[in-house]
Amino acid sequence: MIIKKNNILTSKNKKPILYDVYYNQSSGPVPVVIFCHGYKGFKDWGAWHLVAEAFAEAGFCFIKFNFSHNGGTVENPIDFPDLEAFAENNFSLELDDLDRVLNEIENGNQNIPKNISKISLIGHSRGGGIVIIKAEEDNRINKVATWAGVSDFKARFQENTPQFTAWKETGVTHIENSRTKQMLPHKFQFYRDFKQNEKRFTINRAVKNLSASQLIVHGSDDTTVSVKEAVAMHGWNPASELKIIETADHVFNAKHPWEENNLPDQLKKAVEVTIAFLN
Numbered sequence: 001m002i003i004k005k006n007n008i009l010t011s012k013n014k015k016p017i018l019y020d021v022y023y024n025q026s027s028g029p030v031p032v033v034i035f036c037h038g039y040k041g042f043k044d045w046g047a048w049h050l051v052a053e054a055f056a057e058a059g060f061c062f063i064k065f066n067f068s069h070n071g072g073t074v075e076n077p078i079d080f081p082d083l084e085a086f087a088e089n090n091f092s093l094e095l096d097d098l099d100r101v102l103n104e105i106e107n108g109n110q111n112i113p114k115n116i117s118k119i120s121l122i123g124h125s126r127g128g129g130i131v132i133i134k135a136e137e138d139n140r141i142n143k144v145a146t147w148a149g150v151s152d153f154k155a156r157f158q159e160n161t162p163q164f165t166a167w168k169e170t171g172v173t174h175i176e177n178s179r180t181k182q183m184l185p186h187k188f189q190f191y192r193d194f195k196q197n198e199k200r201f202t203i204n205r206a207v208k209n210l211s212a213s214q215l216i217v218h219g220s221d222d223t224t225v226s227v228k229e230a231v232a233m234h235g236w237n238p239a240s241e242l243k244i245i246e247t248a249d250h251v252f253n254a255k256h257p258w259e260e261n262n263l264p265d266q267l268k269k270a271v272e273v274t275i276a277f278l279n
């Protein structure tokens with residue numbers, strides 16, 4: 001297996017993107033899968049490396065990357081040293097990052113197999129919303145899968161609460177990262193960016209207009225994003241496939257760090273149903 005870790009994608013006047021590529025040598029064209037992490041996520045979280053290896057073994061070129069404003073840096077991609085970048089993140093930037101990765105594939109990046117076939121997207125949690133929006137608007141995407149994906153960005157702003165009012169007045173709010181114990185800042189520009197692009201960022205609209213094939217994978221025991229959101233998305237696109245993984249939590253029973261050599265059963269099941277769907 002060929003594994004190329006911590007490659008740097010640079011673009012003029014933009015923060016760099018760090019990405020990993022996993023694949024096996026092949027004589028024929030290789031299908032590509034791009035994986036997008038979620039909120040407070042990163043490409044090296046938990047068992048994502050074992051997920052990447054599983055897809056590579058199944059014949060895919062698997063690319064996972066850090067969103068440019070996820071709070072990590074090129075030097076330290078796992079913790080959150082760049083809180084200023086985190087504060088400036090928004091959905092527009094994440095969609096632009098994904099576009100940059102897609103363009104890199106299209107332009108024949110040296111770290112990616114020369115002969116590629118179709119491109120599919122997988123997004124976890126908030127990344128699920130990002131890949132749905134991208135798949136709807138970009139005809140380079142053949143198939144799209146969400147793992148514990150969100151169905152509604154707007155609802156998460158909780159606009160009619162005292163907390164939202166305080167955020168608007170002060171211009172910044174903080175969320176604790178339970179792993180690092182940091183208070184992660186969100187500037188109010190995050191909400192403004194959403195409002196300016198609300199139609200584009202409405203997942204309901206994107207799901208209903210998808211031409212790419214859609215798979216929805218969700219854990220029955222997800223307390224972070226309710227399984228009801230998966231059921232709702234399936235209702236918006238009856239042509240989609242819905243797979244509920246029994247006893248799976250929001251991260252399909254993985255954790256960070258993941259020091260075992262095998263995937264937890266629930267995440268293994270998510271991988272298997274996704275590979276079957278992509279094939």
